[in-house]
Every structure is written in C-alpha cells, then in structure tokens.
Amino acid sequence: MTATRRFTDTFVVVLAMLAVWQVLHLIAGSTALPAPLPTLTYLLHNVTTDRFATNAAATIEAFFFALLLAYAVGLAIGVWMGAHRLSGAVGEPILVALYSLPKIVLYPVLLLIFGLGISGKVAFGALHGILPVALLTTGAIRAIPPVYLRAARTLQLTPWQTIRTVLLPAALPEVFTGLRIGFTVTLLGVLLGEMFASKAGLGSMIMTDMSLAQSEDMVTVAILLFAFAAVANGILLWIEHRLHRRV
Amino acid sequence: MTRVGLIRLAVIVGAIGALELACRIGLIKHQIIIPPSEMASALWTLLASGSVNADIERTLGIIVLVIALSIVLGFAAGIAIHALPRVRAALDPFFATYYAVPVFIFYPVLIAIFGLSVMPIVLIGVATAIVAMIIATLNGLDRVPRVLTKVARVHRLSRIKTAVTLQLPAAAPYLFTGVKLSVSYGFIAVIAAEFILSPAGLGRDIADAYADFNNRRMYALILFLLIVATLVNAALHALDMRFAARRSGGRP
Numbered sequence: 001m002t003a004t005r006r007f008t009d010t011f012v013v014v015l016a017m018l019a020v021w022q023v024l025h026l027i028a029g030s031t032a033l034p035a036p037l038p039t040l041t042y043l044l045h046n047v048t049t050d051r052f053a054t055n056a057a058a059t060i061e062a063f064f065f066a067l068l069l070a071y072a073v074g075l076a077i078g079v080w081m082g083a084h085r086l087s088g089a090v091g092e093p094i095l096v097a098l099y100s101l102p103k104i105v106l107y108p109v110l111l112l113i114f115g116l117g118i119s120g121k122v123a124f125g126a127l128h129g130i131l132p133v134a135l136l137t138t139g140a141i142r143a144i145p146p147v148y149l150r151a152a153r154t155l156q157l158t159p160w161q162t163i164r165t166v167l168l169p170a171a172l173p174e175v176f177t178g179l180r181i182g183f184t185v186t187l188l189g190v191l192l193g194e195m196f197a198s199k200a201g202l203g204s205m206i207m208t209d210m211s212l213a214q215s216e217d218m219v220t221v222a223i224l225l226f227a228f229a230a231v232a233n234g235i236l237l238w239i240e241h242r243l244h245r246r247v
Numbered sequence: 248m249t250r251v252g253l254i255r256l257a258v259i260v261g262a263i264g265a266l267e268l269a270c271r272i273g274l275i276k277h278q279i280i281i282p283p284s285e286m287a288s289a290l291w292t293l294l295a296s297g298s299v300n301a302d303i304e305r306t307l308g309i310i311v312l313v314i315a316l317s318i319v320l321g322f323a324a325g326i327a328i329h330a331l332p333r334v335r336a337a338l339d340p341f342f343a344t345y346y347a348v349p350v351f352i353f354y355p356v357l358i359a360i361f362g363l364s365v366m367p368i369v370l371i372g373v374a375t376a377i378v379a380m381i382i383a384t385l386n387g388l389d390r391v392p393r394v395l396t397k398v399a400r401v402h403r404l405s406r407i408k409t410a411v412t413l414q415l416p417a418a419a420p421y422l423f424t425g426v427k428l429s430v431s432y433g434f435i436a437v438i439a440a441e442f443i444l445s446p447a448g449l450g451r452d453i454a455d456a457y458a459d460f461n462n463r464r465m466y467a468l469i470l471f472l473l474i475v476a477t478l479v480n481a482a483l484h485a486l487d488m489r490f491a492a493r494r495s496g497g498r499p
Contacts, residue, residue, distance in 0.1 A: 009333060009334075024360065091258075094258070101473060101476050101477070102435040102476055104435070104450070105453060105468075108454070112278070112279045112457075113279055191351070191352055203352070207443075210355035210359055221352075222352045222356060
C-alpha cells in the first residue's frame, strides 16, 4: 500500500515537471523550448543519427580516461594520506580548500598545457574527480581500527600486502562512496570541458545546437545525459549499500 | 602555529617557489604559465588600473544575489516540504539524485529560453545552490529533538515562538551546512556559466584573455578569483569552528 502510494506520488511529481515544461514551452515558444511530447518522440530519432553517435563516442572516450586517471591518482593520494598520519594531517586541509574552488578558472591553464584535443578534457575531468576520491579514501583508511594494522605487522606483511589484504577490504565501503562521487563530478568536468572551446563530444554538441537554435537536439541530449547519470548513480548506490551491509 | 601547520605552510610556499623557479629557468614556457610573482604583479596593475571594476562588481553582485535567493527560497521551501510528509516522500528520490546529474548541462537551454543575459546565469546558479539548502533545512528540522516541542507545549509557546526560540537554534548547525554549500555551489556555477557563455563578467574576461593569448591578464584574473574563493571559504570555515566551539562549550 505505502509502496504503491509512494510510487504514485513520485509519478505525480514527474507529471508536474512535465506540466511546468509545457507551460514554459507555451511562454517561450517552440524555437526556444519545444513541447515535451514532440521532444520525447524526437529523442528516439536523435539517438539514431550519426552526429549523436560520433559525439557520444567522443564523450565516452574522454570520460573513460578521465575516470581512470581520477581513480588512479585519487586512490594513490588517499592511501598515502590515510596510511601516513603526518602527510594526511598536512595534506587534507589543502585538498579540502582545493575541492571548494571553482575549478573552471583553471581550465584555460590545462588547455594551454595539454592543447585543445582530448587530453585537455581528460585532465579537466580528472581534476574534478581526484579530490573527492582522495579525501574519502583518506577518511576511510584512517577509520580502520588500529588493531588490524597491528595484526598485519605481527604477520610481517609487506606494505603492498598490507594495502591489498588489510587496508583496502576494510576501507572498501567508504572508498566506494568516493568512487561514486568521483564518477559524478568527473562526468560533469568532462562535459564542462566540452562546452568550452571543443569540437567533439555531447557538451560541444549542445553548445552548437544552441547557436543554431536546434532546441529539440539540445533538450534531448540534456535529458539523455541526465538519464545516464541518474541510472549510473543508482547502480553505484545499490552496490555501495550492499558493501556497507556486508561489513 | 603547530608543527603540522608549519609543515603545511612550507609545502604550499615550496610548491609556489618550485613553480616560480620552473618558470624562471625556462622549464615551463612563458606562453603556458607565467611565474607566480608575475601573476601577482599583473593582478596588482590590473586592479590599480580599475579596468575590471565593472566586471568584478557585476560578477560578485550576481553571486551575492544567487546565494541570497538560494538560501532564503531554499529555507522556505525546506520548511514547506517538511510540513507536508507526503510531498516530501515523493520528492526524496529527486533530492537523492539531484547532485549526481549534470544540472549545468541545462545552461544552454536556459540561454535559448531567456536570451544571453543575466537571467540564465542567475537561474543556473540558483538551480545549483538551492537544493543543498532545501536538503539541509529538511535535515535540520528532522534533527530537532522531540523533547523540545514537548517543552514548548508545556510552556504553551506560540507556533512562532517555538520556531524562533527552540527549533531554529536546534537546527542551526544543519542550516549552516546548507549555507556553506549554497555559497560554494553558487560561486562555482556563476563563474562557470560566465566562463562558458555570457555577455560580461569575470568568467567571460578569463575566457576572452585566453582567446587573445593575453596570459598576464588571464593569470591575474584567475589569481583574483582563486583568492576571493579561498577567502570566502576560509571565513565560512572560521564561522563553522566558532559555532562548533559554542555548541560544545558553555552550556552543561
């Protein structure tokens, strides 16, 4: 009963959003904002075009490498700062301060270093993802009971064995939270990168659509990105809850 | 200063010094990054000339407006949603996913609707910042101890008096978290919007300087925004510490 009611209520919220969209469309006119129904039918057409496929592939490629870099560097920094107390005490406030800066102002610097191609986007995406991954990993490792580490020392494990068999399994649920947030912000970073001075990717496609007044294209791409991010986050959250329950 | 603080200072100064040295001896080309000392002197000249004053006023004005709107409307919306449990249950899944989806991707859509003006920037800023305040308000009201409302009933306090003297102070730490996030998100969204496409403002200035290969101006403006953001964050952190100290000390 309650589950169905909640489902209906959420459905009502979705309907309300569509109604707001319809009203905005009536105010703004079709060229600025197409109506919901034609847009949703257009969506099915848009995803089959070559233009969408090319740009989606470019975004996926950049996002993949950015995420790889963010996870690798973020985990390395996090493990180091979590395991080495002094480094953590010195480094954590610096990372927290960097985390809340508007990173977009550093994008031109990255473009000057890496150029306008995929490397600049990858670096910018990774820059967003590294910090939450590093900070949450640091916190996760620091929260490990000291007795685990004493046991590792008694067993004379090498540092690498300690990380692999003791630190990571114990810290995994919280580290995974970092990976989930890293996923979200890296995607945002890559898209932001594509929206500025880029010729490929869904972010640049949206900007081109805007200048050409192709509102239907623009809105469908935005909705697809929303859906992708929401579904991915849902799956990662599900895994995260399972990991938390296991411990 | 503590030992850790001293080491941290040394790390930061060392990093800036290393960048300065690498730029000076030509390890990093002047066309890519200019030495930090030159960034500072360029910023000084730029501020003294007064040529960016209009853009500074515009951008900071928009940021203040966005933050004020987000905090006031977010707080009001939070109270309203908290009073309606069924609405809240329906909205919860949206709140949980909100910061996981790239809301910023709607900025071009807003430009298409409202034209290239202040309006899309303010809207995308509020859209980014307001939900943090709503969530924080809901959290705060959830955490008000049941006993406080009972005390209020025993003392026959009016609804408003209960809210002001009991509920608000009890929820204050959570509300402050919302304020902190709103400030940070509002700042980031406005600068990003200006940078990507806008008629004027500091973000636009940086993008223009980048396009003109005017590195002195670009790095001066970047340094300016980084300093402002750091000062704002440091001030919020100091306030946070003070609240925490007041909560833990004083009362039994």
